[in-house]
Amino acid sequence: MNAVKTSKLVKEFNGLVAVNGIDLEIKKGELFSLLGPNGAGKTTTINMLCCLLKPTSGTASILGHDIIKNPFKVKDLIGVSPQDTILSKHLNCWENLSLMGEIHRLESKELKKKSEELLETMGLTERARDQVSKFSGGMRRRLSIAMALVHDPEVVFLDEPTLGLDPQARRAVWEYIAELKGKKTILLTTHYMEEADCLSDRIGIIDEGKIVALGTSEELKRNHLDSQSLIISAENFGTKVIENLRGKYSVVEKINGGLKISHKDLDFKEVIDYLYSQGVNIYSAASEQPTLENVFIQITGKRLRD
Amino acid sequence: MRIWGISKRNLKEIYRDPVLVAFLLGMPIAFMLVFCAAFGGQHVNPTSISIADEDQSLTSSAFIDCIENVPAFKLNEIYTEESQARNDIENGKIPFYLLIPAGFEEANQAQKPISLELAYKKADPMIGQLVKPMVEAATLMFLGISPPINIDLKGTEVEIKNETINFLIPGVIVFGLMVLIFTAASRIAADREDGFLARMLTTPARPWDFILGYSLPLILVLIVSTLIYLGIGITMGLSIIGNIGLAFLIFFLTGLCSIGIGMIVGTLVKSESQSAISWVIIVPLSMISGALMSADGMPTGLKNFANALPFMHAVDASRNVISGCATFSTVLPDLYYLIGWTVVLFTAGIILFRRRMAS
Numbered sequence: 041m042n043a044v045k046t047s048k049l050v051k052e053f054n055g056l057v058a059v060n061g062i063d064l065e066i067k068k069g070e071l072f073s074l075l076g077p078n079g080a081g082k083t084t085t086i087n088m089l090c091c092l093l094k095p096t097s098g099t100a101s102i103l104g105h106d107i108i109k110n111p112f113k114v115k116d117l118i119g120v121s122p123q124d125t126i127l128s129k130h131l132n133c134w135e136n137l138s139l140m141g142e143i144h145r146l147e148s149k150e151l152k153k154k155s156e157e158l159l160e161t162m163g164l165t166e167r168a169r170d171q172v173s174k175f176s177g178g179m180r181r182r183l184s185i186a187m188a189l190v191h192d193p194e195v196v197f198l199d200e201p202t203l204g205l206d207p208q209a210r211r212a213v214w215e216y217i218a219e220l221k222g223k224k225t226i227l228l229t230t231h232y233m234e235e236a237d238c239l240s241d242r243i244g245i246i247d248e249g250k251i252v253a254l255g256t257s258e259e260l261k262r263n264h265l266d267s268q269s270l271i272i273s274a275e276n277f278g279t280k281v282i283e284n285l286r287g288k289y290s291v292v293e294k295i296n297g298g299l300k301i302s303h304k305d306l307d308f309k310e311v312i313d314y315l316y317s318q319g320v321n322i323y324s325a326a327s328e329q330p331t332l333e334n335v336f337i338q339i340t341g342k343r344l345r346d
Numbered sequence: 347m348r349i350w351g352i353s354k355r356n357l358k359e360i361y362r363d364p365v366l367v368a369f370l371l372g373m374p375i376a377f378m379l380v381f382c383a384a385f386g387g388q389h390v391n392p393t394s395i396s397i398a399d400e401d402q403s404l405t406s407s408a409f410i411d412c413i414e415n416v417p418a419f420k421l422n423e424i425y426t427e428e429s430q431a432r433n434d435i436e437n438g439k440i441p442f443y444l445l446i447p448a449g450f451e452e453a454n455q456a457q458k459p460i461s462l463e464l465a466y467k468k469a470d471p472m473i474g475q476l477v478k479p480m481v482e483a484a485t486l487m488f489l490g491i492s493p494p495i496n497i498d499l500k501g502t503e504v505e506i507k508n509e510t511i512n513f514l515i516p517g518v519i520v521f522g523l524m525v526l527i528f529t530a531a532s533r534i535a536a537d538r539e540d541g542f543l544a545r546m547l548t549t550p551a552r553p554w555d556f557i558l559g560y561s562l563p564l565i566l567v568l569i570v571s572t573l574i575y576l577g578i579g580i581t582m583g584l585s586i587i588g589n590i591g592l593a594f595l596i597f598f599l600t601g602l603c604s605i606g607i608g609m610i611v612g613t614l615v616k617s618e619s620q621s622a623i624s625w626v627i628i629v630p631l632s633m634i635s636g637a638l639m640s641a642d643g644m645p646t647g648l649k650n651f652a653n654a655l656p657f658m659h660a661v662d663a664s665r666n667v668i669s670g671c672a673t674f675s676t677v678l679p680d681l682y683y684l685i686g687w688t689v690v691l692f693t694a695g696i697i698l699f700r701r702r703m704a705s
């Protein structure tokens with residue numbers, strides 16, 4: 041049984057199609073990242089999966105429970121960290137976490153243990169008794185994530201969890217998520233490609249309401265990047281050399297202290313040999329690792345979304 | 347318990363917000379003080395009446411004596427000519443006068459119909475409305491026909507220190523409790539606006555958990571403010587003759603109806619500012635329920651309408667109980683009305699909330 045399964049999920053807002061027929065299957069214990077430009081439909085998809093929005097058509101199920109027919113069963117199983125930081129402002133950390141725990145009928149001992157653990161992870165232990173209205177944005181964010189996890193849900197939806205966190209906090213959250221891997225099913229959205237790359241089992245790229253690419257990070261890089269790049273640190277090359285290179289390869293850029301050359305099935309040896317033959321002093325040469333960001337831009341284009 | 351968890355949260359959100367606390371406690375206090383200061387004094391200062399006596403007879407002066415003895419009147423000027431009195435009205439020296447026309451004594455002795463005139467400034471017609479029944483009563487008394495007295499009230503007349511206060515305060519309290527419609531609606535609407543409610547809707551809490559979770563803390567507010575109202579009322583001279591517990595029960599049920607309406611409004615509106623629509627319910631409803639003025643003169647249709655709603659019952663029942671004209675069994679129908687409405691409103695609130703949950 042899949043932890044999350046959607047079939048032809050569609051959501052329209054007065055004619056605007058936000059989600060346009062998404063079919064997804066996420067296995068139990070899998071960490072799945074949903075990437076996509078602004079307005080692609082990530083949040084809308086999550087909102088349907090956590091029973092906040094009714095799909096216009098199609099349906100989905102969480103651990104076999106239909107989101108339309110059996111919403112309360114679904115809500116029992118999930119934990120949601122919404123894109124916007126949402127807390128009860130006049131409550132302190134403990135009280136916010138207790139609220140979620142009590143609604144999920146957690147035993148008080150269990151609740152205390154889990155709260156302590158999460159506050160420690162999120163670095164909030166010292167401020168645990170302060171009203172959250174006095175917190176900084178990042179501190180609120182961390183508590184908001186903790187509130188999604190305190191009841192130990194089977195399936196976790198994290199909508200841009202690390203938005204607005206400092207590098208330390210982001211790493212702490214990553215570590216915590218990495219620990220959950222295999223134990224919980226996690227659906228994560230993010231605009232940090234690095235985050236998706238290092239955490240996910242699989243990645244789906246969504247654009248204009250449709251899944252446009254799906255696979256592991258490696259698969260995406262392999263299947264969607266049609267050129268390799270070589271970065272050469274070198275000296276003593278003239279305009280003629282560059283012109284010759286440009287005639288042969290699709291991208292040749294002069295960068296600080298060297299060159300960057302990209303081409304489909306680039307033959308590194310050929311490039312180096314040519315440069316040697318032209319008397320260029322080469323200090324180092326390295327193939328540039330393809331990044332998820334390259335793939336993302338390749339697939340979704342450079343145009344800004346409205 | 348989910349309801350308990352949500353209630354605790356909502357209560358903390360109320361009492362840790364100083365502005366909200368100031369509103370919730372300050373409003374009843376301010377209300378009572380303002381209303382009593384504005385209207386409660388009428389009884390203490392008798393209306394001062396001027397008389398133009400053109401009859402100049404024994405009978406007319408006896409009539410003037412009689413008026414002087416009416417506690418609600420204080421004799422001001424006595425004119426022998428009407429023209430002087432009219433002059434004084436125009437100069438703003440007196441607000442109105444009573445004209446005893448020539449031939450008053452004759453008509454009285456001949457048992458003929460007597461006509462008196464009450465002259466007042468056109469710009470202030472309320473004075474005429476106010477004084478006319480008092481003059482009528484005094485005239486009937488003088489002419490030997492006893493004015494109709496409400497038998498029920500007889501025993502209490504002595505005990506009630508200030509009838510105006512006893513009439514006004516129960517109505518003001520009902521009005522104050524109707525403001526809970528707004529308070530309740532704005533609580534839910536605020537949570538909807540900042541997304542908190544949406545977050546809660548991803549949890550397994552049920553519609554009734556929300557409706558009751560929002561209501562319980564407001565019930566505490568209701569109890570506290572009713573006590574404040576009654577406390578200030580007594581300080582202002584309210585005489586509680588009947589059973590105070592029964593009066594409290596009536597106010598409590600009134601507050602429950604208000605909270606119920608507020609839950610419905612809060613479920614339907616989208617933002618905290620939209621919850622101001624509650625006033626469109628509160629103000630007209632309080633008027634037709636006779637909370638701030640007597641609703642006796644309303645057209646029958648409107649009266650029947652008001653009678654079908656809970657608040658007129660609340661006003662009448664609480665007035666009668668406080669002034670000692672009603673007991674538990676006499677207000678029982680009113681109590682049934684209030685309880686029935688409470689049940690209907692809360693059920694409707696839960697059904698509506700459930701509908702709006704899946705949008």
Ligand SMILES: Nc1ncnc2c1ncn2[C@@H]1O[C@H](COP(=O)(O)OP(=O)(O)OP(=O)(O)O)[C@@H](O)[C@H]1O
Nearest residue numbers: 053056058076077078079080081082083084085123
């Ligand atoms: N409640 C709503 N009413 C109308 N349109 C909406 C609503 N919610 C979302 N949309 C529209 O649906 C589209 C998808 O929005 P969504 O929030 O799912 O994007 P997203 O992928 O989460 O983007 P981001 O990365 O900016 O968070 C957008 O065009 C948005 O304007």
Ligand SMILES: [Mg+2]
Nearest residue numbers: 082083084123
């Ligand atoms: Mg989003």
